[in-house]
Amino acid sequence: MANLCLRLRGAQHAALSTSESPIPRENDGGEGGRRGPGVNFGYENDFSSHFQLKKKKLGRGAFGYTYKAIGLRGELKNQFVDVNIIPKTKIITPFDFKYVQREVNILGGLSAHQNQIQFHKAFEDEEYVFIVMEYCKGGGLWESIHSRGGRYKEEDAKRVIVQILNFAAHIHLQGVVHRDLKPENILFAKESEDATVKVIGFGLSDYIQPGKRLNAYAGTSPYIAPEVLDESYGVSADMWSIGVITFILLSGTFPFGGHSIFDSILHSEPNFQGEAWSTISNKGKDFVLKLLIKDHRRRMTAAEALSDPWLRSQKPDIPLDISIYKLLNSYMLNKPLRRATIRALSMALIPTRRQLTYLNAQFQLLKPTNGYVSIDNFGMALMKYMSDAMWKAKVLDIIHQMPKEEIIMDFEEFCAAAISPLLLKAIGNQDYIVTEAYKHHFEQWNRVITVEDISEEQNLETSVWKWVRSDGKLSLFGYKKILQNTSPYLL
Template identity: 40%
Template structure:
């Protein structure tokens, strides 16, 4: 593990079981890493060597770049030369490129020229940049562009100082790089109005460049302040930073946007004041993601990349992992996953557990450690969402937190509505065992949905809650379409129930209670059953006790005789003989009812036919 302490690097380096045996990693970038007398290790972090590009920028704004997928900001320990590990995607892209070149047989340079000729680099942005903006000095530089200060020459923002990210079109050599720039502008334009998100003004283009005009943040990077403090924040100071980060990330996730490159370098302060507001920047790797979809392209920065990203199947939970890494660094000044090479870092992310035994962790509160641990679960289903993290006792304490509607609730309700009466009864039993923290979170989410005077919510409440917080990004993420599908699902389910006689067939509860969301509404009790995250509940120390108690309640109120064919249909696994052999143990032989094993398996969401099955 890489501890960012004030000890000399020669005494603080520990053997890393995940690092390869080669003693000196090679720089995988196509150009050698630059060194400069301006690039110095921090006296607080002797092995925290800045990026080779950092000497080209001052502390007022982040470097530019439309598809800077090869930059990771937090460097390795001090080696013989500045070493900047490339992105997780780089080696994969290189392999694919070599395969394509071998298959097609054309010289790479010639083919690249042919591809560039065929690229449409027209973005439809305004073309009057020179007449409207006065470009100032360069304040940042990246692999694919640079950032300058600028002023508006006219209009409502006349003389207002801003930052302009300049992306040369000559750097856009592939259709992917063009689309990256197009998507970055679309996301910045769509995500407007949040206090912790860098303000977007406009985008321009000419024959040579694309110009993205944004708010100028003069307070420097979060990373700079971490280095200045020697890498350790008090718990209260760390909370102040994390609340701002969680707020803006929860907002982005509700809109269906995953950032994919959250790290201290991508958070800027507006001013140098100690209590200055924090802003998230650099949406060059961000993407829209639908509620029922997973992404599979490997992008991000090595130290902050989530395990599921390396497994090529992820959604918004990947951002929460990155926040967990930031939280770990803020509290102890160390990176939770470290190695001398990029591949070693990835192995640590996939296999190693962060240490909470070394100082200062023993002296920190149990709530702080629990908070970080619940952000760094390798199973993303057990990880807290950003909204849930805002309700964690360490963050909220006795303060009343204003949290946004959690898109996870939306997904959970959809899965609940698709479930059979048997699984609904099982979830209802488990919801009776929720601990106080879980109930507080669900009460806050229920209140956001503005239940009527009878304490009930309907689909209209969910629609209103989404519309209240909606931006153009939500339309791009197809969340309204997803809600429409939920409505269709409900209507179809109602029709089936009416045609076949729901109560007579299943004999559990009454129809209005199980489908109150469509008729008279869903009360808080059923909302808890619909919204509970079984995998998160399983991560708690009280899981064994809770699930045993839930099964006792299920036995009294919901368990019933069930045949293997019905159970197979509930699981959506067909009717093959091997499947039936497995399911045979799920049914109690004495009375034909669901066994404890079957109850636990059913709780884990197997009744959702294809949860988040779509991948792109």
């Protein structure tokens, strides 16, 4: 176990300093102590009139140091806060400037959440930037892992993961990708077993607009998702990082490593052969695998993960999932016959995916009227979470893109829209599922159809006579071909 602890406290994860050293002075950063020329963020410059710093240094981040302080006036009078102090000697390149500015802007732009560090205000003077945040006296997750002998008990890990997932669902709904989720960026509000988790470290975070992908390499190497290495990614990259964190909590080791960690991330699979995994439930291993799946399209979202059987004992609330909006748009772009085939597929898939809890939660969050949801339901559900971050990420554009006149759906059709056909790829018995789906289709939506009908709807010029049975109804072969045209990754 001692070796596990040492491995977890590697060079990339240095222990936090608790010395009584003074605030870093001018020669503490930059090459040769150079100060970033003309650095000015436009923040207020009267920090010392609002807060009094304590001498004890709490930690060290990418650019600066964290100190404890006490409020001198206003709402924070006599209250403790954490202050991230960044020497301007560290802010030399445009990237450095953007890193600091982004952390303040995104922290200030997100709506409040119990698992997100509370941002109070930013100040600056000629030498420093002061980012004032909520005081967390419970320490960090990395230190907590070490204090427990290198790993968490399974139930204790669940309590932490549920809170990280709640945080991820919250920022993803608002169009923000964290891009640096790791134990060092996870704190505890107080010193207790049931302490609230607080996520920090927004310097690499960014906005992501509906339908867009990010392409800038960002993150900490052991936690980076495969698609980040390919420089095309979205919010699912955070879910991969949460999978790595879960793996570490349960086993005390990293899922990917070796001389070439990036090669391992791209091509290796997580190994559950270690001694620690012998005590972990199959549901726990399955949960990790559903986050560390290399195809980001098949990876669980935060809301889906919260509905996973492994976390059922925690009884988590399931938040609104932004992916529902994206899937709905994709579904509504299909023509009637394709929609009918997808609806039949969803009826066969739902029992297999055990997703009824998740889907019902999403449907109810839209506040259906007499059992139906419309474009207004989708719009009002999003507006409930409106923030500056959502405006900057243009999240509401996803509503404007929806075909307004066609969105009147009951729960059954909602399920069809919300279940991606890509899920079939993760199921071993595809042929059985598709055959069952065809039975649903034949019983409920099949009708006499001509070859010309299919050719026109599917935009095909070649003969599709094999798609139609002798009685003029869609054949099983035709049903499979329509599913393939809906998603070429199937079958």
